[in-house]
Amino acid sequence: MLAGKRILLIIGGGIAAFKSLDLIRRLRDQGATVTPVLTKAAEEFVTPLSVSALAAEKVYRDLFDLTDEAEMGHIELSRAADLVVVAPATADLMAKMAGGHANDLASTLLMATDKRVLIAPSMNVRMWEHPATQRNLATLTGDGVLVVGPDEGAMACGEFGPGRMAEVPQIIDAVGAALADGPLKGRHVIVTSGPTHEPIDPVRYIANRSSGAQGTALARALAGLGAHVTFVTGPADMPPPAGVKVVRVQTARQMLEAVQGALPADAAVFAAAVADWRVANAADSKMKKTKTGLPVLEFAENPDILATVSQMETGRPGLVVGFAAETDDVIAHATAKRDRKGCDWIVANDVSPETGIMGGSENAVTLISDAGADSWPRMGKDQVANRIAQLIAEALA
Ligand code: CTP
16 A cells, blocks of 8 residues: 555654554555654654664664765655654654754754655643644644544553554554545645534634534545545534644634635535524623623624635636535425535535434435436445545546
8 A cells, every 4th residue: 555655754752652663564564665763752762773673774863963964864854755754743743843943853854844744643631732732733734734643542641531642553544545646636625614603702602513524524535535635624523634734713704714715726525514694793702691681693694605616707616516404305405505506516415303414423415416416325424425535536537
């Protein structure tokens, strides 16, 4: 699967560094060549000798090692790779990356590379949840850095929670997705996902029950076929998939702006459950109970992102796909919606409460296109996503 690929593996100084030894072995089993780089701290956890023996390659350790510089300068080292993997990515390494530091070999390589970077964070749960780490994570994903994990579980320090480095097979999958030579290689696809939150005041908002499951599955499937995916997501229940560029938004207007900022694209898939209305008289400070009566909310219509993009006169993506969440007369309403909004395909689904689709793991959809309405049997949201991604690949071929 990874035959002929060269991976620059930066091993950070964390207890999970021992898993990176297995990662090297598995990457090589898949046919990849691994060039290992150890940070100073990593050498406290694994020895250069064991890393080098497993990789069957020289281990790069120090920026100012003159022999290294003469053999292969750090710029060349980072350019020769097809993918840069940081595992474990410690809180400190993430902070350096987010801040653009270049004060040792690992951080300099990360600054000098023009290749995709995949990180597998690993740290104590409190360090992971610390606002600084979360801020750095948001910066990194915004920069297009791919993230796998961390997992939740018992940690070496005796605590429990998210922070454990993803398991090796999961990292291998993310490497595969990042390097995928699929039919969508070189294509840019925008996916919107999740609900939007429309503020009432600084602490209250209007939302909906969308979990983001279908959009997340779609983004994962498209990335799996090699697409460069920009994933514009509202506050969803689940983490975004590995291998995509994540843009986080709260409101419909922010989502429109993010989509417009991500254009041009070969295709755009609008799976988000966008709030149709926002509160026009949202308060700037927290609304208080008063004796004079109940608050009255006034609404304004939100921009329709799908319709706006579908009706672009210049720079419209070649294929625009919308979703239609309906509770009755699904096909008729969805067909009318497709005509009204001007998208190429609409994926219609019945979200009546008895179907359990909204927020559930399955979906029963009908794909409406120029070719008519094609109803698929009920299947997992992942399978729906894979099928849509395949059809998108065929349409763009
Ligand atoms: N959509 C959008 N922007 C909006 C509203 C909806 O991009 N402001 C997109 C959704 O992402 C989805 C499609 O439009 O792809 C249909 O969403 P849906 O909620 O089913 O339709 P509505 O526009 O709300 O239409 P209606 O009120 O008639 O159901």
